[in-house]
Amino acid sequence: MPNRLLSFLLPFFCAVLLQSCASTDSAPPNAFLMEEEQIEPEAPVKPFPTETLYQLLVGEIAGVRNHAPMALRIYTEQALATRDPQITARAAGIAAYLQSLPELLQTSELWTELEPDNPQPRQLYALALTQKGLFLEAYPHAEFAFLQGFEEPILTLAAYSEKASTETHRQLLQRYQELQLKQPDNAISAIGKAILLNYLHRNEEALAEIKNVHRRHPQIEVAALMETQLLQQLEQPEAALKSLQRSVEQIPTSKKLRLQYARLLAKDDLPAAHKQLRILAEQFPNDVQLHFSLAIASQQLGMIEEARQAFTRLTGNPASSTDAHFELGNIAEEEGNLPLALTHYRQVRKGRNLITAASRASDIMAKSGQLDDALLHLRTLRLEQTVRSVLLYQVESELLMEYEQLDEAYTVLSHALNQHPENIPLLYTRSIVSERNNDFPRSEADLRAILNKDQNNATALNALGYTLTLHTDRYEEAHQLILRALELRPEDPAIIDSLGWVLYHLGFFEESIQQLQLAMSKLPDPEVAAHLGEVLWHVNRQEEAINVWQQILQNDPTNEIVLKTQRRLQGNMEND
Template sequence: MSGNLPAMSRLFLSACLTAMLGACASAPAPEAPAVPVAEAEPAAPPERAIPAESLYPLLLGEFALRRREYGTALELYTQQASLLRDRGVSAHTTHIAQFMQQERAARESAALWVELEPDNVEANNTYATLLSRVGRTNEALPHLAMVARDQGKANFPILLNRFPELDSEQQRELVDGLEALSAEFPDNPSLLLTRALAYDELQQHQQALDVLARLFDKEPYQYQGLLLEAKLLLEQDRDAPFAHIEEALAANPDDSRLRLQYARLLTRSDIDAARGQFEILSARSPEDGNLLFSLALINHEIGDNLAAKAYLNQLIELGQRSDEAHYYLGRIAEDADDLQAAVEAYMKVSEADSGDFYSAKGRIARILLENGEEDQARALFVNLRQAHPEARERLYALEAEVLSGVGDNDAAMAVLNEALSTLPESSSLRYSRSLLGEKQGNLTLMESDLRAIIAREPDNATALNALGYSLANRTQRYEEARELIERALILEPDEPAILDSMGWVLYRQGNYEDALFYLERAYRAFPDPEVAAHLGEVLWVSGRAEQARAIWGDALLKDPEHEILLSTIQRFDISMLQSAP
């Protein structure tokens, strides 16, 4: 849009200069909306004189556009749009606001534009798009319907952009609106696709498949419909879930976009077939680094490390995704127990702003420590902090994490003490030290560090929860613990870790019924073994032993070595532990 603004300025300025001699026509609508629609021949707007008091602000706005002072231009045009209530000015204001990504201003000016010109396709389309972005989908629907009536095409799927965030009543209202509109447009592919997507969101899978069947009658190989159908069939464990996609690819083998999505879907169920599809794609685009990287990971996963290494080295030669390639070459070498080659590959991961950088350096340090080379591991981190001073905080935390991971908690504590002497305001390092302090049984240090964080950041829900849980779990200061957890829960009411803490402190206070309410919510949101341990314990002491066994059994299948889970089961049900996998 930026390239068009000067042209718009010239058009409007010319019109306004004409007004200085007599009358000025309303500004022409400048450019196409974000979602294109077919252009229609606009009706010539009636000429009318611009009030003298508005002429100067409009000229100022145009000159501001020429100088690229878009904020000033938007402010002036917004004021004049409201005063003049002119459709051309409203349209111009909408486009400037869209260009500046000022969504609220764009919505307000688009609303005025639609009010002034209710049959304008561009105005309705633009306003519907802007409403959908903020979840006002039921307001957007009639404007898209107007577009469909005029042009035959409307981008109905934009109505689902914020669908999961709507409450159940709003979701039902939107689906009802879509169904009502389908009586008017029974064969509209965009509307059919939208209805199928909405049914999928509501977990009404058969309804979604039924609507897709009608969509395919009109467009047999509609891209989004094909992907949705395959997803639904996979979820229902149907036979041949990809048959329709395969038919589409047979009809159009050069459809790389569909083939790529097909390959990604196959990674969930048939890794060998996925590799075959990625190989077809890569053969057609041999220098596409993303395809080469996918092939490397797939071959590594199925154990063909020779092929994986070949693809990774090809990436390095092309200069694409080099850090990731070196990291996975290191992982392959480490798995093969070629530690020297692994370290050499990890050392070549050089971009400090990537996650692979820290993973690679942590693996080097672990290799060194596990081979008794503590001094070299220490020197590694000293050198890294000197080379990357901006990353000191994260590198200190990584060093402590690696040391604790190999069982050297005293050395990890020494690193964190050094780090905090250098970076005393670091909440993340202080939090790490508090966790390590609790692990070592130093509850005084743990509490001191967490309270220091809370003093500086009273709304730090993580610190509030950590202190509350530790007090509930390691002391009898239950009221104090509950107060801290309640504060955290107000800040993050749906966070599973905080729900678990609330359930645990209520259990420690003897309130089993309320404890179960919170623990069950936590487990539904995050079925972690520690949450399972807590939920199972409360179920057990509440006399619901079979439910406790079921929860513990599921958790054991996921993590048979989880320390807290095992210790809980040992306290309550030795026989179950003995029969666990």
């Protein structure tokens, strides 16, 4: 399954139904340039006190100068003080623009009180109550606005009520059914009803309702999308695909429909998905994300040159430059052109691929003998991207560990912990560095620091128990720590391996073998194989031990963990 393409298409549709149901901006791009008919009632006839006029002037100036929060505060205060409909409407509009729910609730409620027959404040108040999760309270206002021609709140209310209780859904459904009787031909109330049926898991009824809407109103995108979604939920993928295909043919210029169609196709038919993405890219030449998805699809289909050209074009757009350089680095690295890959990875200085690109760039530099340059690159990124500093410290310390510069790795992590003293991953990594540097007291101190912060941290419990087994004779203490870790993660093969190893040191050989065999069945790892082989060897089951080791060596004949154990035990036998 082409998961990489789906991962780029999914953000378009992770909430496509919700967005289609409620794709309304709460206010226009500038709350201070709204058309009068949008929110403003007739101008008041009563004069305002001088102080009120002064405050309103300050509020207007603040808005024009893009100090909208100050304008909101002033207008809200004056709305409450004057109870003037025009000022209250202005305050509500600014609150909607800023998506400031407390002020929106306050001002839209007041505006509704001042002008109960005006559908505009009812619409805003319904949306505010919906956003607050007060769905039943929102309904009367949404219905009032709906019957006056403002359909958005009634649909938004249904869509946003997903996490409401079953009883709330039942009550809302009853009200939507009653509303449908008042306007039986209205598609919006029918869609709202179908949404509520879906939330009540009455999907067959929801599908029948939405099919009826879709048949009568084929141009309504949300009906087409919801029909597809319901067919998928009813495990009818072929019918879902055919339904969406018909919808795309009926509305060939719909971005949402064709993009959802491409997403469904991508699961099993990447070439067909690629074709749909190409059509979309031609229809919407300025949509960067579409062109990026098309390039990903080209790359997955092996159309490398087409993908390379597309990503190269995308590097010229600030919105896609970083991700495009990362993908070009991927292509170059897969082709073995490491200098070119490095050039592209070094261009990734922010975004979701920053850490991966930094790790790959530093690895390429280090392997070419430029470890100092690799470290400098990571440190520069850390200064540029302070919010990602913890992860960049991790990458730097792991690089130093890989090149056995353990003292330097410890210093880097200590510096990181001075800045982030509560960070558990940094403490854990430093404990690993100390253990590898044969400094068990420091390793133990960091692991215990983790457990002081989180006594149920299974990773730290297991690590402490295992390192106690390796470096001390405190086997009973180690055993108890590992058992606590196993209670928290009973299926974790690493913890099961630790249990088997400490049981061996406690002299419970058969129990040890059982646990290590279980760990090996879950995770055929060299270290687990080395442990199991050693215990088997100790109880004179040498042939079984050799067979266990061979499971690793046949795929990795130079594995030093297994070979070192094998040489040590066979050497001991010869000496005996």
